[in-house]
Amino acid sequence: MAARLFEGKDHAVFYQKYRFSLQENQQRVIFSYLDEKLSSFRLAVDVGCGSGQCTHLLAKRFEKVVGTDISNAQIEEANRAPHPPNVSYLVCPAEKLPFEDHSVDLVTAFSAAHWFDIPRFMAEVERVLKPIGCVILSSSTLDMRLHYGDRTEKLTQIFTQFQEQLSVYANEKINRVKDDYEEIFMSLPFQDKKRITDVLDKVPMTVAELMGLIQSFSMYQMFLKDQPEAAKAALQNTEQRILETMGVSSRETQLEYWTRQVCVLGCRSS
Numbered sequence: 196m197a198a199r200l201f202e203g204k205d206h207a208v209f210y211q212k213y214r215f216s217l218q219e220n221q222q223r224v225i226f227s228y229l230d231e232k233l234s235s236f237r238l239a240v241d242v243g244c245g246s247g248q249c250t251h252l253l254a255k256r257f258e259k260v261v262g263t264d265i266s267n268a269q270i271e272e273a274n275r276a277p278h279p280p281n282v283s284y285l286v287c288p289a290e291k292l293p294f295e296d297h298s299v300d301l302v303t304a305f306s307a308a309h310w311f312d313i314p315r316f317m318a319e320v321e322r323v324l325k326p327i328g329c330v331i332l333s334s335s336t337l338d339m340r341l342h343y344g345d346r347t348e349k350l351t352q353i354f355t356q357f358q359e360q361l362s363v364y365a366n367e368k369i370n371r372v373k374d375d376y377e378e379i380f381m382s383l384p385f386q387d388k389k390r391i392t393d394v395l396d397k398v399p400m401t402v403a404e405l406m407g408l409i410q411s412f413s414m415y416q417m418f419l420k421d422q423p424e425a426a427k428a429a430l431q432n433t434e435q436r437i438l439e440t441m442g443v444s445s446r447e448t449q450l451e452y453w454t455r456q457v458c459v460l461g462c463r464s465s
């Protein structure tokens with residue numbers, strides 16, 4: 196069954212504002228794979244596109260890009276945000292994609308595949324891909340660090356403690372992220388495939404942006420729904436501890452958010 200955890204309007208707004216797009220190292224892994232494998236760059240479909248941050252990047256390389264998502268609220272935000280003219284969006288489940296058989300050059304899912312019904316999604320990937328077509332399924336892992344000079348260890352500890360508090364609200368599908376997409380990799384029905392688990396990206400952001408990012412996590416949104424006052428207090432407490440540890444008072448102070456990504460890349464070549 197689909198996990199419908201990204202439906203709220205407010206959640207979609209946080210998503211659009213604070214979720215960052217694919218970073219440099221992850222982009223390098225993905226685009227060098229596509230250059231090696233693909234000769235046609237006509238149509239890319241980004242499944243579970245959310246508010247479209249990563250979808251835009253594909254527009255540089257593909258003639259046409261379609262972002263799809265099961266959530267109306269996310270697609271409304273994607274349509275509202277400025278986007279390249281060759282990108283369009285539609286609401287549909289990953290398990291039933293409205294594309295002809297063998298019509299798509301690339302299917303992607305960024306931080307999304309773990310939410311899908313994997314066997315049904317893989318069957319759709321097989322159906323819609325052209326005889327030579329690629330699939331890329333990637334996600335941020337739960338390994339995150341907060342870097343700020345010699346305060347890095349303490350800040351990372353504060354962040355990890357908050358993650359542990361949120362973990363009570365983790366959907367069971369997060370286990371697919373915890374196993375570094377191994378189950379997803381094993382389910383991909385292609386011979387030509389690989390899984391990379393050590394792509395590290397460093398994202399500069401302010402403390403205010405970090406707090407916005409945390410509020411876009413499905414686990415935080417579940418906490419907020421279940422215990423609104425406790426969730427807000429825990430968030431505020433975490434922000435205060437971060438600022439105190441950094442020795443600053445402004446939420447606009449920059450730190451670096453380090454995130455390890457996992458990436459499953461596959462090519463159907465028959």
Ligand SMILES: C[S@@+](CC[C@H](N)C(=O)[O-])C[C@H]1O[C@@H](n2cnc3c(N)ncnc32)[C@H](O)[C@@H]1O
Nearest residue numbers: 197201243244245264265266288289305307310
């Ligand atoms: C964590 S967000 C990732 C969004 C975007 N790809 C990104 O990288 O920021 C996961 C997205 O997958 C969508 N989603 C979850 N289950 C889905 C399904 N079965 N079919 C299509 N989209 C789904 C959610 O609505 C949500 O927008």
